[in-house]
Amino acid sequence: MRKIVLLSLFLSVFSCSDTEEFCTLTPSLTTDAPSNLTPTSATFLGSIEAPTCNPLTISQGFVYGTNAQPNVNDQFVEVDGEAISTKISGLSPNQTYHCRTYLTNQVGTYYGNEMRFQTAFEVVFSDVVSVADITAFSAVITSGVPGDGSVEITGRGVCWSTSPAPTIAGSKTEEGVGLGLIASDVTGLSAATIYYTRSYATSELETTYGEEQTFTTRDAVVSLTTTPVSAITATTAKSGGTISDDGGAPITVRGLCWSTNPNPTQTDDKTEDGSGAGSFSSDLTGLTLGMTYYIRSYATTQVGTTYGEERTFMTSLGVGDYTQGGVIFYMAPDQNTDLNGDGSPDQGLLVAIKNQGVVEFGCFGTEVGGLSETRIGTGAQSTTALLNACASAGIAARLCDAYSVTVEGQDYTDWFLPSKDALNEIYQNKNSINSSAIANGGDEFITYFYWSSNEKDRNSAWSQHFSSGYPGHNDKDSRYGVRAVRAF
Numbered sequence: 001m002r003k004i005v006l007l008s009l010f011l012s013v014f015s016c017s018d019t020e021e022f023c024t025l026t027p028s029l030t031t032d033a034p035s036n037l038t039p040t041s042a043t044f045l046g047s048i049e050a051p052t053c054n055p056l057t058i059s060q061g062f063v064y065g066t067n068a069q070p071n072v073n074d075q076f077v078e079v080d081g082e083a084i085s086t087k088i089s090g091l092s093p094n095q096t097y098h099c100r101t102y103l104t105n106q107v108g109t110y111y112g113n114e115m116r117f118q119t120a121f122e123v124v125f126s127d128v129v130s131v132a133d134i135t136a137f138s139a140v141i142t143s144g145v146p147g148d149g150s151v152e153i154t155g156r157g158v159c160w161s162t163s164p165a166p167t168i169a170g171s172k173t174e175e176g177v178g179l180g181l182i183a184s185d186v187t188g189l190s191a192a193t194i195y196y197t198r199s200y201a202t203s204e205l206e207t208t209y210g211e212e213q214t215f216t217t218r219d220a221v222v223s224l225t226t227t228p229v230s231a232i233t234a235t236t237a238k239s240g241g242t243i244s245d246d247g248g249a250p251i252t253v254r255g256l257c258w259s260t261n262p263n264p265t266q267t268d269d270k271t272e273d274g275s276g277a278g279s280f281s282s283d284l285t286g287l288t289l290g291m292t293y294y295i296r297s298y299a300t301t302q303v304g305t306t307y308g309e310e311r312t313f314m315t316s317l318g319v320g321d322y323t324q325g326g327v328i329f330y331m332a333p334d335q336n337t338d339l340n341g342d343g344s345p346d347q348g349l350l351v352a353i354k355n356q357g358v359v360e361f362g363c364f365g366t367e368v369g370g371l372s373e374t375r376i377g378t379g380a381q382s383t384t385a386l387l388n389a390c391a392s393a394g395i396a397a398r399l400c401d402a403y404s405v406t407v408e409g410q411d412y413t414d415w416f417l418p419s420k421d422a423l424n425e426i427y428q429n430k431n432s433i434n435s436s437a438i439a440n441g442g443d444e445f446i447t448y449f450y451w452s453s454n455e456k457d458r459n460s461a462w463s464q465h466f467s468s469g470y471p472g473h474n475d476k477d478s479r480y481g482v483r484a485v486r487a488f
Helices: 379-389 396-402 420-428 430-439
Strands: 028-035 041-049 059-065 075-078 083-089 096-104 109-111 115-118 127-132 139-145 155-161 180-186 194-202 207-209 213-216 223-226 237-245 253-259 278-284 292-300 305-307 311-314 326-331 348-352 357-359 405-407 410-412 449-455 460-465 471-475 480-482 485-487
Touching: 028 096, 028 115, 041 059, 041 096, 059 083, 127 194, 127 213, 139 155, 139 194, 155 180, 223 292, 237 253, 237 292, 253 278, 278 292, 326 420, 326 430, 326 485, 348 420, 357 396, 379 396, 379 449, 396 480, 420 430, 420 449, 420 460
Parallel strands: 449 480
Antiparallel strands: 028 041, 041 083, 059 075, 059 096, 096 109, 096 115, 127 139, 139 180, 155 194, 194 207, 194 213, 223 237, 237 278, 253 292, 292 305, 292 311, 326 348, 348 485, 357 480, 405 410, 449 460, 460 471
16 A cells, blocks of 8 residues: 655754764665466565665555566555565466566655566366267267467377376377367277376467366176077078167177077077167078077177077978978967967967868857957967857867877877968968878868858857858858867
8 A cells, every 4th residue: 555654844854973874865675586477477576675864655565567667657566564575466478577676755766676577378278078979998078278379289189097187198189289179089998997087288388187077988798688589490580689788889790699509609500690789680591390499699899799698499390381280371470479378389380181071160049258359379269168168069169179180109189270360371371281281191171161260149150261262250050161270
């Protein structure tokens, strides 16, 4: 604070005794080199000894400016005391300044020696903006080097480490020069690992770092399932898999492997069905009839190979092939399909090679109930319901239930009346069925109606004409053809 001193209008005359020394007439001012230099501030240092003979000091402190020999007409700050210091703020970065001490009294203004100094370069602000697209071995780190253009940026990027405070002495990217946002592809990381990262910016003077952030790479564990087996034939089948999560590691190859032994691997038979995550389909070929196979999906990354759950299936014949005393007319869509209601999965349905007769449906005038479900795989349940409801001998359901065939010492007695949809499936494949049936000592279908196991109401049931293919409902007491079926 500027001291205001009221001075008398006369000059005091100081006298000294013969034994006293004469008093000083001028002040002693010293300016020391400024310290604590930053881009916008500095600490001024100095000392002032006021004269002992002159009037009281009006003002003292420091003067400063960008020109040499600054004076009180430039910028100044008042500081009391003999050993003086003060922090000056509001300076410009990378700027040359001049400063010196001063003292003003009634006689005049006095200055100390001049000191020249330069403020520091402006600290470059650089921060990690985001860490994205994190995989097991890589990440994309976006950082910013805003600055104000006062310092030339000669290098920039990000650095990272598994320890805090990473520097450019370790792992880093180099993303050119200048200001602005940059996106760095960081690679060569380890799975399931915590990393520390900071951006950096380098000028001709120094390297500065942004605020530290952490991120964790993914665990590289692949989530993989095996698709149920379908379209099973004597030598082929279909399956595949779904990769719901690649664990952060790109899938380089995927497919299915199989063997007649459990836990098949890539060293066994396999398919290669592309790369990447998602679902894929696999065709198994070169299989052997009647063999049980074990299959697993697989996915390979740079870490290794992951396998899906194991599934099993048995190869079978196809539609039109003869087996177990009948001809196949329908194959199950997957290995979990129950086609006769016994709770166990079946491969398909076959039809008897011979006609069982021409008889009534049964239960005319009685609505049995439970016979409305027409889909394939419901015929056995409908047949059982008819047997329980209709006591009459010689009806369609009872002929099927009584049918039996022995093949190579094996008795097959579990025959039933086909459902409406199953009967239509038989009709659609009647030509191949006829060929196989005749070749194995059986009969062709008659060009007439055949009964299904489904009733329409208490007086009629569903049937199908095997010449025109027309599905109709006829009186239950009508006499139509019967051809039994069974699941295998």
